[in-house]
Amino acid sequence: MSTPRRRITVVEDSMLHRGLRLVRAAAVVGLVYALPYLVEPFRLSQITGACTYAIVIVGLNLLSGFGGQVSLGHAAFFGLGAYTTGILTTKHGVSAPVSFIVDIVLAFVVGALVALPALRLKGIYVALVTLAVGLIFPALVTKFASLTGGAAGLFGVEYGAPNTAYFGGFNGDTLWHYWLVMIGLGLSCLVVRNLVRSRFGRGVVALRDNEAAAIVMGVRRTSVRAVTFGTSAAIGSLAGGLFAVTNGILTPTAFSLLLTLYLLAGMIIGGTGTFWGPIFGGFIVYYVPVWAGDLSSVDSGSNLAGVFLGAIIIVITFVLRSGVLGLLRAATGLVFVLQPRIPTHTTRAPAEHAGEAGDVARRPGGPTSTPADDLDVPVRPDASSRI
């Protein structure tokens, strides 16, 4: 591991580091802006679909990747948002933006409530609680058919584009949906990023890595876990609301256990506990069934896709736990070396780069010699030993 290759050393928070990050951010924004001009409307609506799933995975990643709690019920939160928006807009004349806010609040409350029984439990029992919640949801949707349209589906959910020149063209709606989902995705990513880098987020990660130690250090387990679960559910629910207005038709089978499993697969393959991984994950969840020859939806008999996803999950669990993003990081690590700032007692706490920077720094061959005896070194997400 001691090949002295010529790599560019980037000091954390130096001008160069900030510049590189600025370039990366500008590239992302530029790409999002340019995509509608670059691809056909048909492709654009596919990208919209993929990014809708990406939003759910961003939320799931907060819970599972950073919080270390598995959820087998996230399709239910996705569906909760979708049906709330669907019912409010079609039956009660509520405008779509208002319904999105209702989605978020409702799912946050439900999520926090689900977290409470899960708090006392460990391991597979947490999975069982979320599994039960996730499965009760489609049954209830089918049961209350007068409200939800039942198995036949809920039709005509829409959110018309504003009357401007940009959205005025023939593909105005496609473009409008694209921007709606992009804004949702951007907001969700920001929320998760800022949450994870805050004091709260350090508590979340500390609970994952060593619950007893975290509690001793003063992390409030009940509130932290409940808020994490609630936020994760709220993000999933927002995605559901966007799914409702972009899709127009809702059926209970679209929110089955299989969707949850696909979302988990997407999260794992994209890169668990990373910031960009969920976005790759969304594309995987959407495109793998498409490529496998099934164009309808993720829950029909897309067999080859299932074989492929199943095999990849198992392979990734064994050899590449940081997913696609881990590969990308390894690739950039061949060119750049991130040298972390040495934490000192006089400066502010150095824990804000708990996610990305920490991982790069710990890469074999990188300058891992941060002073471990310094008491200010925070608990870092130990992705390699967990997921």
Place this chain on the structure above:
Amino acid sequence: MELFLTRLIEGTNNGVVYGFLALALVCTYRGSRALNLAQGEMAMFCTFIAWELVHHGFPVVLAIVLAAAVGALTGGVVERTLIRPLGRNADYPVLLVCIGLFLGVNALAGVIWGGDPKAFPNLVPSGPNDYVSVFGARLHYQDIAIAGILVVVVTALYAVFRYTRLGLAMRVAAGNPDSALLLGVRVNRMNSLGWVFAGTVGALLGPLIAPGTLVSTSMFFTFIIYACAAATLGGFDSPIGAVIGGVIIGIVENLVASYVSFVGDSLKLAVALVILLIVLMVRPSGLFGTREAARV
């Protein structure tokens, strides 16, 4: 009274199936602490193998025995290659592997045998008149056969665990792996054996219920959920508990669905899930399970 009895028997019959699959879940959980969500899919795959054999002219009994052998083999192989390397205390990775298996095995069966459900012959005569009348309620031979085989399997497992050296070794390996290792028990091998048992039990169940459910890739989708509820109710480390939990869930669900008009058939599964949630909130170790205590 007759109607009540019919519903009771119906519920018991369903419950026996839930308990059967829950027994498989318990066998894997005891050793590896793994919730094998893919248990139903593995059983489904073996059922397809049995169907293929019957299709090629094998007698039904022989086909079922061969399928059970395949189930035993796959159980062992999965444990050895996919579960054991992840190590102990790896709840999350193990669950992920099981999810991967679930998706993969289900889809693989779809690729090989297609999406159309296939008929499977009964093990015992099951014409319209092949039933025993109990106070006017009908008890079909096939249901009796399933319950009978379950009783045999449970008794055999109980006898192995209770009266043989091997069973003792398995129990100590599950209860206290570290001490077991020091005593010379081959803990890993015992865990493998748990998976072998589970694979066999699942593969036995599949062909038995296949005449009713038909052989299809989705035949175990709901059963695995019921089995999770049954195993939770009975206690995840108690084989007897799993069976009793299964029967209780089958009966309660059927009676609630029959007598509470709001629930009806469409919320049957929800009844089992609510039971699951209540058990987890009130008594996570279940009726017969041992309470886990951790030293921090």
